[in-house]
Amino acid sequence: MTHTQQIQETLHRVEIGQQTDEDIKFLRQLLLAGDRQIVSQLGKYNVNIGEGKEIHIGGWHLSTVK
Numbered sequence: 001m002t003h004t005q006q007i008q009e010t011l012h013r014v015e016i017g018q019q020t021d022e023d024i025k026f027l028r029q030l031l032l033a034g035d036r037q038i039v040s041q042l043g044k045y046n047v048n049i050g051e052g053k054e055i056h057i058g059g060w061h062l063s064t065v066k
Helices: 003-015 021-032
Strands: 055-057 060-062
Antiparallel strands (some): 055 060
């Protein structure tokens, strides 16, 4: 199992309320390690909102203001 898969599975168990003491220990170790650059892509075309222009989300239309 890759590190990313382990994180996803752990977070899924927390989400559904079935986390174990080992899950909490694992997440605590990640936070204490200071590695805050853990990223999981949930969509196909992710855009940083701060860098995007003319973003459409459902019925919403976001434009940049300068």
